Amino acid sequence: MTGRELITDVQNTWCPGCGNFTIQHTLKKILAEMETAGRSLDDVVLVSGIGCHAKIADYLNINTFYSLHGRTIPVATGIKLANPDLTVICCCGDGDCYAEGLDHLIFAAKRNVDITVIVHNNRVYGLTTGQYTPTSPLGFRGKSTPSGTAEFPLNPLELMLASGATYIARGYTKKMDQLRALLQGGIAHRGFSFIDVLQICATFFPAADYYTPRVYDPADHDPTSFDHACVLAREWDYNSDARIPLGVLYTATFPCFGERMATKGVTAGEREEAVRQILASRI
Ligand SMILES: Cc1ncc(C[n+]2csc(CCOP(=O)(O)OP(=O)(O)O)c2C)c(N)n1
Numbered sequence: 001m002t003g004r005e006l007i008t009d010v011q012n013t014w015c016p017g018c019g020n021f022t023i024q025h026t027l028k029k030i031l032a033e034m035e036t037a038g039r040s041l042d043d044v045v046l047v048s049g050i051g052c053h054a055k056i057a058d059y060l061n062i063n064t065f066y067s068l069h070g071r072t073i074p075v076a077t078g079i080k081l082a083n084p085d086l087t088v089i090c091c092c093g094d095g096d097c098y099a100e101g102l103d104h105l106i107f108a109a110k111r112n113v114d115i116t117v118i119v120h121n122n123r124v125y126g127l128t129t130g131q132y133t134p135t136s137p138l139g140f141r142g143k144s145t146p147s148g149t150a151e152f153p154l155n156p157l158e159l160m161l162a163s164g165a166t167y168i169a170r171g172y173t174k175k176m177d178q179l180r181a182l183l184q185g186g187i188a189h190r191g192f193s194f195i196d197v198l199q200i201c202a203t204f205f206p207a208a209d210y211y212t213p214r215v216y217d218p219a220d221h222d223p224t225s226f227d228h229a230c231v232l233a234r235e236w237d238y239n240s241d242a243r244i245p246l247g248v249l250y251t252a253t254f255p256c257f258g259e260r261m262a263t264k265g266v267t268a269g270e271r272e273e274a275v276r277q278i279l280a281s282r283i
């Protein structure tokens with residue numbers, strides 16, 4: 001039992017059946033366990049973008065930063081570099097980090113920044129009521145594509161393998177126990193952790209009937225095998241009718257960006273003084 005009430009009393013406006021509830025409650029359990037294990041939640045920061053997913057910053061009672069659409073990852077990177085002792089969790093949308101913020105995702109993976117990126121991949125712009133995103137399937141009919149999209153979707157797992165992420169996983173909001181293990185693994189991993197979560201959008205992309213019969217856990221997969229991770233990442237291309245592998249596809253140990261950057265160590269007092277000076281100089 002946690003000493004804190006981890007769910008805020010802010011009015012929740014997610015739709016009934018939204019997969020964001022699963023992600024929120026999974027994170028709540030993980031945070032409560034961290035606290036029980038003696039970790040102060042004052043050392044945890046959650047950063048979100050703008051979108052339905054981003055409301056999690058209002059709904060979880062920890063340190064959160066409600067950033068800008070597409071800018072979740074650079075904000076999280078800055079927080080981690082400024083204070084490496086923090087655990088930094090990024091809750092991104094698929095529009096947020098596969099469209100407007102795609103370059104940030106690639107570069108954070110390339111740099112192996114020690115943050116955990118959880119993508120609430122509902123494959124649609126939820127908050128703005130149903131436009132297609134880079135992971136929407138070919139032919140997706142939404143507000144901006146009434147005749148269906150003419151684009152094939154992006155495969156974010158393949159992209160992350162190519163970009164240098166050192167923890168790559170896929171979860172599903174209807175597999176909560178597994179999701180918890182995947183998020184816990186990502187948070188514990190030292191380096192850039194990426195978890196693409198197939199998140200049900202109950203209103204604009206209610207895809208449970210599509211996902212549930214297709215998802216499976218690959219037997220005997222060795223996540224240190226890059227080659228086999230590539231095979232699994234390609235098995236389902238976010239468009240075909242293939243089976244959809246879940247779980248940790250890839251892990252590797254590699255120095256993080258912060259470790260490789262020649263930064264001068266600063267005390268908390270020095271940091272506060274520097275922030276004071278920056279704020280004073282803006283007037
Ligand atoms: C810089 C900027 N660009 C665009 C928008 C408009 N906008 C707000 S939310 C959103 C889509 C959100 O989609 P996604 O990131 O997939 O999150 P979801 O709502 O599906 O959780 C867009 C385009 C904005 N607020 N700011």
Ligand SMILES: [Mg+2]
Binds near residue numbers: 093121122124
């Ligand atoms: Mg979305």
